[in-house]
Amino acid sequence: MKTKNTRPVIGLTLDCEPAGGWSKMPWYAIRQNYNDAVAAAGGLPMCLPHEPELADAYLDQLDGILVTGGAFDVDPAMFGATSRHSTVTTKDRRTAFELALMKGALARNLPVLGICGGQQLLNVVLGGTLIQHIPDEVQGEIAHEQPNPRTEAGHVVKIAPNTLLHKIIQSGEAAVNSAHHQAVRDVANGVIINATAPDGVIEGIEDPRYRFCLGVQWHPEYHITPADKAIFDALINAAA
Template sequence: MPPIIGITGRPQDVPAVTLTITAYLAAHTYTDSIRQAGGIPIILVPVDESEVDDVLDRVDGLLFTGGGDISPKLYGAEPEDTVRGVNEHRDIFELELVKKAHARKIPIMGICRGLQVINIALGGTLIQDLPSHTGVHGHDIVGEGVYEPHLEAMVKEGTRIAEIIGPGKHCINSIHHQAVDELGEGLSISAVAVDGTIEGIEHEDAEWPMIAVQWHPEFLGMRDNGDAHDLFKALIESAAKYRADA
């Protein structure tokens, strides 16, 4: 049986007959990427802390997806005017998922917000808005531009991400206005944009297959970018090994 990958759902208001309700969704770009890599995707919705272990009992790996900003209160900061799309219910659930997945050595991959969730769960902090704090622009592309690379990032030699897609310069797509500030415990930088923005992180624990990227390989993969597919394949391979060893 293929590995089961839990994908974090994004809350979105949707019409339902005569009213509007909140649904937890995952874009087809995420689910298609997991399926093409050989896994079976299931969408995860927030549950109580006491139920997180029950969720993890049923998956072989996790994909933390993009979405709104994480509540700055959860990393000891006051929210600035630029913060948008906060959903603390989702935030708290995903932070707990990371911590318990770490304890179990469950393979995880983070994309965009997902990278930021992992960093915060392990004690890190964020820059709440790149343009206003650092003067860096060009990381918040919208529309059809998300499918094409528009930035350059350097992948550090000797990192897990380098083992997957190769070290050196890579062309990436970024859709974010926040970024890692202080790294969480045990995390190291594996990719950096030419402007200095952290674009990839991983954990120093060799027994925990964890990688996270600030860019969006699920969009690049829709245009047959080989590097993007390789990242998802690495997650599935790690998840298959986790299942076999369980």
């Protein structure tokens, strides 16, 4: 039984790497700024190892979840694709865990925030599809894998009016960083596109059927604008 905490407990999904580099054994990792952003907004960050069969047990302890990004992709078979682009790489156990966690959180109507790859998985869970490699399908001059540091903006996004995201950031535009080669292609019925890049790439989604179900393609944990901080504030407020 979860004891009541004055801070909403937010589960954050870890990345994983095989043996080598930092450790001679397989290891988990997460950028500190994910946790810092949750704590600064008033939440209690809890990092979650990849144990798909324990997803419900984790959720018993949580008030909301944040599915983080990473340098890997959703398996195209998960959204019905019959081919797989040569650039696609997967982390199957991580995805299996995040899938179970996200489905369980939505079934409980817990607040869900998906960031970058987390938005892409959220879209698939909600019934949508993905672009497997943006440079092959989108004409334009925007570098969605920006060459400048992630602590700086790479481009702007247009925020759709009358959406949860617009209500959160109180603006029709936001400057964002960008670190992805895949993106949302189609959304399912009922899912709202709340942000787009100038080249038409979908940068944000939400599902109003849930109390807080939001995905953004950029990385607001860097807090490069007040809009980024507002997203974390909204997650914690929804989880309180």
